[in-house]
Amino acid sequence: MSTLDHQPLSPLDGRYQKAVSGLGEYLSEAGLNRARVHIEVEWLIFLTENGLFGTSPLTADQKAGLRALVTDFDQNSIDELAKLEAVKKHDVKSVEVFIRQHLPALGLADRAELVHIACTSEDINNLSYAVIVRDAVREVWLPKADAVVAQIAELAERYGDVPLLAHTHGQPATPTTMGKELAVFTHRLRRQLGHVREQQYLGKFNGATGTYAAHVVADPSADWPDVSRDFVEGLGLTWNPLTTQIESHDWQAELYSTVEHFNGILHNLATDFWTYISMGYFHQIPVAGEVGSSTMPHKVNPIRFENAEANLELSNALLSSLAQTLITSRMQRDLTDSTTQRNIGVAFGHSLLALDNVAKGLNTVELAAPTLLDDLDHNWEVLAEAIQTVIRAEVAAGRSKIDDPYTLLKGLTRGHRIGQADLEEFVQGLDIGDEAKQRLLALRPETYIGLAPQLAKTR
Incomplete structure (x- = not known):
């Protein structure tokens, strides 16, 4: 029998890859490694510009060459890092060696010991995760969420005057309009998106146990908390002044809880649309060539909303786990966060896939106003x-x-x-x-x- 190794294990990387591929730019292993290179490079440039550890500034060409390691990060870079990690068995150390190996070509062989100086792996990792999660949310997830909410808002306006028999406890109740009910969802969803926009992305840069111990010994003249603040804020992040070895991940828990809340509201919308369709309030527009049932030719099933429900539930299960797990670390550090954080992309991927399904579902329904009026008349x-x-x-x-x-x-x-x-x-x-x-x-x-x-x- 033929083997099927090297096939995608996750449907996000197989069947649904097209719908979520934008997240791979940031929340993939390659995206994480590119961000690590970015942090290491910026630290090297920062410390030389500020004369830390007795250093002198780099030339403009040398800085450009270092930053090209990030902007030109490609499949060759990915492969090179993979070979290093296969030997080193340490992801961040492999990034350090990767940069060191490129220094001679940039005329920087004499600066090799400045790469990763005074850094613990978590100094690099926490900043890298903050950067990639921030960029994935702002560049991919948030625009899609905004677009879907705008789609719902447009339907709310279109159906604002269309009377609808309300159903409280599933029983006929005081009438409303379809538009007003959709406006409720618009308002709820936008409120959560507002919280996402206000989210702070924290970062720390303070050494092995958050005390700047190695920094002070190596360069007693520097005001290390100020240096740390300047470096972290220079990356567009919010400085966390007090941590153990790890950044405490509270901002991540806050963000994931907010996205989980957003997902829950969207799930409510999907179940309501499913119910309205089952009641005949919405007609589904048949798409040429599509099949609703393998045995019942008449079927047009509300699969977009059902798929959205399932993916929102999967996303929320992961987001909840992330939020609960990441805020706990034994004593000054354990490694549970390392494996956990590698699933951030999966959590956002299922949410993004759900958004895609909701958008397509909303595009293939039309309101059956006569049915609504008939229901009211009865x-x-x-x-x-x-x-x-x-x-x-x-x-x-x-x-x-x-x-x-x-x-x-x-x-x-x-x-x-x-x-x-x-x-x-x-x-x-x-x-x-x-x-x-x-x-x-x-x-x-x-x-x-x-x-x-x-x-x-x-x-």
Whole structure:
């Protein structure tokens, strides 16, 4: 039998690779290694520019050559690092040696001992992860999330005036509009995206146990906390002044919890759309050539929303695990975070795939307004709320002496349906003011939507 080795184990790297490939630029092993090279190179340039350890500045060409190791990082670089790690069995040490090997060609052979000087591996790793997660979120995940939320907002505006029979506890309830209900999701999702935009990406650069011990011994003249702050902030990150060997990963837990929350809201949207489709509120637009069922030719299944649900659940399982695991480190350091963080890309990948499915799902549905109106017309009892509230107002104003309006309407409507004629007859017999009575007689389920059309425009 033929072997199938070297095949993608994760569907994100196989079946769904096209939908999530943008994340590979940052959250792959290659992306992480490029970021490590970037941090090592910038540290070498920074310390020489600031005369640390008695150094002198590099020339412009030498700095450009070092930075080209990052900008020109390609498959040859990946292969070179892989060969080094196969021998060294240490990823960050391999990056250090990789840079050292390129120094002679840049006229920097005499600066070899400055590569990785006073650094622990976590100094490089924590900054690298902060950079790649920040860039992956800002450049890939956030734009896709923004686009999907904008898509939902457009539907909210389009359907802002379309009456919808609400279903609280799955039962007919006070009508709303489809647009207003979608606007609720828009508002919730945008709030979480606002938190993502405000997220700080922390970094530390303070040595083996966060004490600057080696730094102080090697160069007692420097103000090392200030040096650390300047270097970290120069990378576009927020400086963490107090850590053990590792950066505490609290910012990661905050970010992943926020994205998990966003995913949960999007999951709610997907299940609602699935339900609306099953109720006939939305028609699915058939796509030529697609098959809904292997045996039932008529089927058009809501697979985009189902796929989104599954991927959001997988993403959230990983994000929750990341948030819980990363904030704990035994004593001054253990290595559980190393393996855990390698799954950040998988967590964001499933979320990104879900976003892609939701976007495609929303593009292939259209509202069945006649079905919504028909449903409303079969549920006149939902006007009971309006009638009993008007009666209460009339009693409060001294224009009626009806006792216990709620119980009165409960007896009329609870547990069974009534029609327009039943309700009109009931209203005609009420002892209330004529203006209020005419207002109630003019009311229909599809017009009993309050301020829903205006609320659908809320941004």
